Amino acid sequence: MPQDESMKDGIRIVPSAPPLLEVRDLTVALPDGADRPNAVEQISYRVEPGRITCIVGESGSGKSMTANAIMGLLPRPHVRVTGGSLLFQGQELLTRSEAEMRKVRGADISMIFQEPMTALNPLMTVGQQIEEVIRKTEPLPRAAMRRRIASLLADMHLPDPDTLQDSYPFRLSGGQRQRVMIAMALALRPKLLIADEPTTALDVTTQKQILALIREQQTQNDMGVMFITHDFGVVAEIADHIVVMERGKVVEEGSVDSVLNRPRHPYTRKLIAAVPTLDDHARTRPAETPLLSVRDACKTYVSRGGLFGGRREVPALRSVSFDLHEGEIIGLVGESGSGKSTLARAVMRLTQIDTGQIDIDGTPIDAPGLDLPSAIQFVFQDPYASLNPRRRIGRALTIGPMQHGVPRQEAWDRARQMLEIVGLDASVMDRFPHEFSGGQRQRIGIARALTMQPRILIADEAVSALDVSVQKQVLRLLEDIRLNMGIAILFVTHDLRVAATICHRLLVMRKGEIVEEGSTKEIFANPRSDYTRALLDAVPGKHWHKPQLEEML
Structure with a gap:
C-alpha cells in the first residue's frame, strides 16, 4: 500500500490533494493615515488545482492587494505583510528573496492585469513582449521563437498570428490586447493564473470569448485560477468556488450554488440584490417633445x-x-x-x-x-x-x-x-x-x-x-x-x-x-x-x- 494511504474500519483512505495556493491568516498593513490599519486582516482561503476560485467584493475589499502580495509586488515598505502565510504548493512565498520571486513569476504563477493598454509596453511589438517572457526559461533560436509565439497567439484564437506578432499594442482592439496579455501569462505554462478584473471594460461578446478562453486554457493545462471580479454575472459564468471579501475580511465562502442562490452574509446579499438583470426595465414614460x-x-x-x-x-x-x-x-x-x-x-x-x-x-x-x-x-x-x-x-x-x-x-x-x-x-x-x-x-x-x-x-x-x-x-x-x-x-x-x-x-x-x-x-x-x-x-x-x-x- 502506498505510504500516503491508510486504512480505517477496513476502508482505504486516500488523502485529498493539497491546495495549489493556501492563503492562511494573511494580514497586510497599510501606511499611517489610510482609511483603516490593514488592507486585509487574517484572511484565509484556498485555490485548488484545476479549479477557478472567484474572489468577489467591492473596491477596497482587499482583492487586488492579496494578489499583489502573492506575486511579491506590494509597494514595500509602505504596504507590507505583517502576519500569516502564503503557501504555494506547500512552500512559503513570503520568505523568498526578490531573486527567487522573479523565478516564480511567469514560470509558476502568472497574472493578467485589468488594463492591458497600460500593462503592455507601447514601444515593443507583441512578439517582442512575449519573447521577453519566454527567454526567462527557453532561449530559443529566432525562427523557433517566432513559431512558439505564433503558436501561443493561435491558442488565443487571434487572427493571422505570424503578422500580428509584429504589431504594436495600439493597433489592436481591447479584446485582442487582453488576449495578448493572456498569451504572455500562459507562455511558461504556469500552475496558477491570477486574473485581476480581466473583462471589466470589454464588450459582452469579447467578454464571453475571454471567459471561454480562460476556461479552455485552465482545463487544458490543469491550472488553478484565482479570478478577481466585482461582476456576479461573470462569477455565475465561470466560477467553481467563490470567496466574498468586505473591507479586508473574508465574510463568506462556498460553492457557486450556495453563495449565488443561498447567500448567508448580509454583505453578499446586498451585492447580489444590486446586480442588474435583463428583466429590469425602465417603466416611467418620458414626454413626447x-x-x-x-x-x-x-x-x-x-x-x-x-x-x-x-x-x-x-x-x-x-x-x-x-x-x-x-x-x-x-x-x-x-x-x-x-x-x-x-x-x-x-x-x-x-x-x-x-x-x-x-x-x-x-x-x-x-x-x-x-x-x-x-x-x-x-x-x-x-x-x-x-x-x-x-x-x-x-x-x-x-x-x-x-x-x-x-x-x-x-x-x-x-x-x-x-x-x-x-x-x-x-x-x-x-x-x-x-x-x-x-x-x-x-x-x-x-x-x-x-x-x-x-x-x-x-x-x-x-x-x-x-x-x-x-x-x-x-x-x-x-x-x-x-x-x-x-x-x-x-x-x-x-x-x-x-x-x-x-x-x-x-x-x-x-x-x-x-x-x-x-x-x-x-x-x-x-x-x-x-x-x-x-x-x-x-x-x-x-x-x-x-x-x-x-x-x-
Whole structure:
C-alpha cells in the first residue's frame, strides 16, 4: 500500500490533494493615515488545482492587494505583510528573496492585469513582449521563437498570428490586447493564473470569448485560477468556488450554488440584490417633445498608411437618425468600433460630422447663437481621470458656470445645491478628488455637469468601472435627476443589464449603423436583428436567476 494511504474500519483512505495556493491568516498593513490599519486582516482561503476560485467584493475589499502580495509586488515598505502565510504548493512565498520571486513569476504563477493598454509596453511589438517572457526559461533560436509565439497567439484564437506578432499594442482592439496579455501569462505554462478584473471594460461578446478562453486554457493545462471580479454575472459564468471579501475580511465562502442562490452574509446579499438583470426595465414614460434630433449623420475617418501607403477610409457613422425626447433615457449599445462614442462626440461637437444634421429644439448645434455647454453636458467613463487632482471640488464645480457669466456667489450656491441633489454634503467643496471613492467621484462628476443646468446629459460608460452597489446608486441618481429636472439622457454602454435597468429605448449600433431601435422591453423580449440576439446571448450569467432578496442598500 502506498505510504500516503491508510486504512480505517477496513476502508482505504486516500488523502485529498493539497491546495495549489493556501492563503492562511494573511494580514497586510497599510501606511499611517489610510482609511483603516490593514488592507486585509487574517484572511484565509484556498485555490485548488484545476479549479477557478472567484474572489468577489467591492473596491477596497482587499482583492487586488492579496494578489499583489502573492506575486511579491506590494509597494514595500509602505504596504507590507505583517502576519500569516502564503503557501504555494506547500512552500512559503513570503520568505523568498526578490531573486527567487522573479523565478516564480511567469514560470509558476502568472497574472493578467485589468488594463492591458497600460500593462503592455507601447514601444515593443507583441512578439517582442512575449519573447521577453519566454527567454526567462527557453532561449530559443529566432525562427523557433517566432513559431512558439505564433503558436501561443493561435491558442488565443487571434487572427493571422505570424503578422500580428509584429504589431504594436495600439493597433489592436481591447479584446485582442487582453488576449495578448493572456498569451504572455500562459507562455511558461504556469500552475496558477491570477486574473485581476480581466473583462471589466470589454464588450459582452469579447467578454464571453475571454471567459471561454480562460476556461479552455485552465482545463487544458490543469491550472488553478484565482479570478478577481466585482461582476456576479461573470462569477455565475465561470466560477467553481467563490470567496466574498468586505473591507479586508473574508465574510463568506462556498460553492457557486450556495453563495449565488443561498447567500448567508448580509454583505453578499446586498451585492447580489444590486446586480442588474435583463428583466429590469425602465417603466416611467418620458414626454413626447423631441429635444435632440439627429438626421442622416455620416462620419468617415480617413488616414494614410505611411509614406507609400494607400488612403484608408473607416466609416464611423452611416446615415444615423433618431430623436431624444425631453425626460427620456436612450441607451446606445454595441461593441467597440460600432460608432457609439463617435455619435456621442458628434452631438457634443467634439467631432464634426461629414453630412447630416443635429438639432436641439430645432436649432442646429453649430448655430452661432446656441450656447451648447448650457444645453448638453458630458459625464465621463473614468471618475478618477475626469477631475483635476490639483483642483478643489468647489473650484471644479464653479469654474464652468462662472466662465459662462454666472456671478461667483450664484455659481457657488448652485454647486452646493447640485451636491445636495447627488447626495453629498457641501463640505466636500474644500476637499481634493483623491479624498473620495470612485462612486463619490462619479457623483461629483454628475454634479459638475448639472451646475451648467443642461437639458441633455451624455453619460459615456458612466458606471462601467463601478462596483455593483455603487453602480446601482448612480443609476438611481440619474433616474431621480431625470424625474426631478426633466433632463434627457443619452446613455452609452456596453452592459446590456445596465441598459435594461435604466433606459426607455435602445439604439443598437453595429459598424456605424443603427441595426435595431425600439423600447427596451420589446427589444429584450423579441430582438429582430441577429446582431442584437448575439449581444444578448453573450451577456455573462444570463442563465443565472438571482434569488429574491431583501435589498440592503
